């Protein structure tokens with residue numbers, strides 16, 4: 001069934017159109033058009049905005065703001081977003097990356113949402129016309145969120161401060177068994193002074209591994225130093241089961257991959 | 265359902281049609297315009313058989329709405345041969361037996377064309393990465409990878 005698409009130059013007008021039941025925002029369409037193709041009758045109309053601010057990337061004073069319509073391909077090739085290229089390239093194949101937007105990734109259910117995992121570790125802020133929310137709060141409430149996401153913003157990580165790993169069975173492109181993003185700061189003596197760890201596929205949406213984060217504080221990045229964190233990595237998670245992997249398998253391999261990422 | 269106008273260039277010629285709002289680019293190309301080179305495989309973006317080039321970028325036409333392509337330049341595999349002479353990629357696919365049932369071929373060729381347009385001398389890894397969103401159930405991929413590498417060599421020889 002065809003879906004009527006309404007296009008608005010401003011986010012405000014698009015937000016107003018989204019108040020109608022059955023309408024959904026159209027980002028790159030890789031999930032929402034796919035749902036329509038599969039016969040999802042919950043979607044009866046699509047709304048989009050062509051506001052140029054949605055496609056802008058601004059970098060100033062060490063902070064970056066990425067418009068919600070910016071694609072994974074645009075992030076992967078952006079000269080100043082090199083730190084994020086690996087996370088952006090983790091999403092789908094080349095055609096998917098040319099279409100998949102940052103805004104859409106925030107709504108992608110596991111096993112998707114690899115870029116949102118990176119945003120969670122970066123402690124990004126998510127902006128709508130109603131204001132800004134920390135990404136963790138936003139993800140928690142996303143099922144009831146109706147307002148168009150306009151951008152995400154975060155402090156650009158230092159060169160080796162951000163680490164990202166996607167584990168998949170099919171190479172070079174495949175759906176995640178899990179994805180992990182880590183932002184670490186180390187004190188002068190090499191001990192870890194702050195850690196944020198975000199996990200994909202360890203729940204229906206990206207989640208923080210708070211127990212592991214806590215267990216890393218004051219430790220050094222070596223097998224002994226990270227052992228307690230690896231032991232705590234799965235605390236509070238409820239991994240998904242899908243054709244790629246069972247929840248049991250995901251829980252078993254999480255510490256292995258987190259360990260590799262921390263020691264890489 | 266309300267019809268909406270769509271207007272774009274397809275393989276260099278102007279096209280204008282009225283379609284139902286929400287029609288995918290794949291359906292507009294195949295059912296309205298009559299270009300059946302992009303194939304409808306999975307309709308989920310997973311198989312890549314519907315891949316076309318929109319303004320120089322590879323896109324999945326099954327997940328792209330036609331009306332979002334107004335003003336765009338679209339390339340499909342049916343536009344590659346010139347004056348009855350096959351494009352080097354098409355020739356290489358035939359020569360290396362990279363086409364078996366042929367269903368994935370137009371999508372593979374589109375993905376390969378975008379690669380060679382940007383990277384005329386790709387490595388094997390570049391080719392594997394460029395084709396990573398396209399599924400083939402016949403060949404085991406190796407002949408396709410060889411076809412793209414062969415076409416790249418043919419390109420660089422004719423440029424020299």
Ligand SMILES: Cc1cc2nc3c(=O)[nH]c(=O)nc-3n(C[C@H](O)[C@H](O)[C@H](O)COP(=O)(O)OP(=O)(O)OC[C@H]3O[C@@H](n4cnc5c(N)ncnc54)[C@H](O)[C@@H]3O)c2cc1C
Nearest residue numbers: 025027028029030031032092101103104108113114149309
């Ligand atoms: C073959 C294939 C492979 C894929 N592989 C991966 C992968 O490896 N990793 C991964 O993370 N994802 C993957 N995906 C899923 C998807 O492509 C990405 O998650 C993508 O980022 C979704 O963005 P989109 O713009 O296409 O979303 P859309 O389909 O446009 O939208 C998805 C949902 O988000 C809402 N939405 C979109 N933008 C906004 C906004 N600005 N404000 C409010 N709501 C919004 C829509 O209303 C809809 O409900 C894959 C998809 C396909 C088809």
